[in-house]
Amino acid sequence: MDPVLLRQVCRTYSLDSVGVPALRDIDLTIRADCFTVISGPSGSGKTTLLNLIGGIDRPDAGVGAGEVIVAGQPLRSLSDDALADFRARHLGFVFQNFNLLPVLTAAENIEYPLRLTGASPQRRRERVRELLAAVGLAELGDRRPGQLSGGQRQRVAIARALACAPALVLADEPTANLDSATGAAIIALMRRMQREQQVSFVFSSHDPQVLAAADDRVFLRDGRITAVERAAGASETLEEVSA
Numbered sequence: 001m002d003p004v005l006l007r008q009v010c011r012t013y014s015l016d017s018v019g020v021p022a023l024r025d026i027d028l029t030i031r032a033d034c035f036t037v038i039s040g041p042s043g044s045g046k047t048t049l050l051n052l053i054g055g056i057d058r059p060d061a062g063v064g065a066g067e068v069i070v071a072g073q074p075l076r077s078l079s080d081d082a083l084a085d086f087r088a089r090h091l092g093f094v095f096q097n098f099n100l101l102p103v104l105t106a107a108e109n110i111e112y113p114l115r116l117t118g119a120s121p122q123r124r125r126e127r128v129r130e131l132l133a134a135v136g137l138a139e140l141g142d143r144r145p146g147q148l149s150g151g152q153r154q155r156v157a158i159a160r161a162l163a164c165a166p167a168l169v170l171a172d173e174p175t176a177n178l179d180s181a182t183g184a185a186i187i188a189l190m191r192r193m194q195r196e197q198q199v200s201f202v203f204s205s206h207d208p209q210v211l212a213a214a215d216d217r218v219f220l221r222d223g224r225i226t227a228v229e230r231a232a233g234a235s236e237t238l239e240e241v242s243a
């Protein structure tokens with residue numbers, strides 16, 4: 001099953017009672033078990049698109065309004081509470097500023113989503129141990145985020161995003177605050193985790209290293225998709241995408 005389908009999705013922000021169209025008529029399929037990168041100039045709508053896929057924001061409503069379907073679930077039909085529950089169970093998030101809870105240790109940060117979804121203490125212990133080892137931090141689980149490097153913090157964030165075995169991990173500019181060598185290591189780690197954990201990753205990024213590592217690339221400009229490149233090397237133009 002394709003993890004994400006968007007059909008005729010629009011998002012208009014309201015600024016001083018003026019409508020700012022951030023996304024217009026987005027038709028997009030994200031393929032399973034792939035690395036997909038959403039790229040485009042500043043202000044083109046990348047973060048808005050990720051927020052809609054992640055159920056953090058909702059598309060324009062009304063007659064003829066588009067649909068966002070994630071892991072087979074149309075998000076529009078979910079209440080805010082049900083959407084929060086859906087996010088916790090099916091999605092993982094990685095942010096450019098890591099967003100770790102500073103008072104918790106690395107292990108406790110990874111454990112946190114497992115607590116929210118009611119996993120047993122034994123399951124939580126096992127999963128945290130497994131993920132700390134998988135991201136190369138087996139010895140550092142007791143450290144707080146302030147005692148870790150940027151790259152190590154992002155490793156914790158990746159482990160946390162994967163804790164509940166999500167269908168999809170969404171990453172907003174995950175290498176933006178890392179030097180290029182650390183960024184390359186983080187991309188390689190995400191690539192390995194995507195294969196090992198059979199999860200789809202969707203990034204927003206300007207980073208050429210992230211674009212080079214992607215299976216599929218989606219290009220945005222002024223809130224519209226201008227091109228989609230798939231792994232086979234085929235490049236679809238906007239007309240072909242929306243056909």
Ligand SMILES: Nc1ncnc2c1ncn2[C@@H]1O[C@H](COP(=O)(O)OP(=O)(O)OP(=O)(O)O)[C@@H](O)[C@H]1O
Pocket residue numbers: 013014015020021022040041042043044045046047048049
């Ligand atoms: N809360 C908001 N209120 C009004 N306009 C907004 C809001 N958030 C975003 N926008 C506008 O929507 C458009 C898309 O913004 P978005 O943040 O999705 O772009 P982006 O491609 O992620 O940019 P960047 O690369 O700079 O992070 C921009 O024109 C932006 O100014």
